[in-house]
Amino acid sequence: MILLQNFPENPFRIFYIFFLFILVQILISCSPENEVPIKEPPPPPAVTIPFPEAMYVQNGCASCHGREGNGRGTRSSLLSNSRVPNFQDKSTYIYGSSKEAIAKTIQNGIPGTYMKAYSHMRKKEIDAVANYIQKMQK
Numbered sequence: 001m002i003l004l005q006n007f008p009e010n011p012f013r014i015f016y017i018f019f020l021f022i023l024v025q026i027l028i029s030c031s032p033e034n035e036v037p038i039k040e041p042p043p044p045p046a047v048t049i050p051f052p053e054a055m056y057v058q059n060g061c062a063s064c065h066g067r068e069g070n071g072r073g074t075r076s077s078l079l080s081n082s083r084v085p086n087f088q089d090k091s092t093y094i095y096g097s098s099k100e101a102i103a104k105t106i107q108n109g110i111p112g113t114y115m116k117a118y119s120h121m122r123k124k125e126i127d128a129v130a131n132y133i134q135k136m137q138k
């Protein structure tokens with residue numbers, strides 16, 4: 001106000017007051033009390049795929065044999081001229097439907113067919129997948 005009294009005749013006084021008013025408003029709005037805390041969205045729930053299923057999908061088994069093992073995977077066009085077993089139906093296995101026989105097929109593959117040997121897989125992984133396939137049998 002002392003400042004204002006210094007310019008009593010100033011025709012721009014009204015603008016000066018207005019400017020001071022705006023400045024005070026800005027300063028008030030900058031006070032930390034007015035800060036709205038930023039709410040971070042909660043993290044999405046963790047998805048864990050059980051180990052055997054992950055092995056079955058990651059190694060590409062599902063792409064030929066189907067996610068449910070019914071022989072209708074996404075690569076069915078590649079296998080149109082080939083025999084594809086239905087893991088759900090025990091009678092369609094020709095190399096044995098026991099856990100041991102399935103593990104052996106995975107390990108050695110079936111020569112001359114699209115079923116390649118998965119000899120690079122660890123025994124623990126092969127056993128887990130064999131167990132998973134056996135559980136599909138009805």
Ligand code: HEC
Binds near residue numbers: 114
């Ligand atoms: C590129 C396609 C393809 C992929 C990938 C594939 N398979 Fe196969 N699989 C076949 C075909 C085709 C057969 C049947 C071969 C034949 O006997 O003519 C077969 C046969 C089998 C059999 C023998 C079934 C029987 O008749 O006794 C088992 C078990 C098997 N696959 C498991 C697996 C597992 C486990 C994986 C993944 C680690 C896998 N396959 C990946 C195509 C595939």
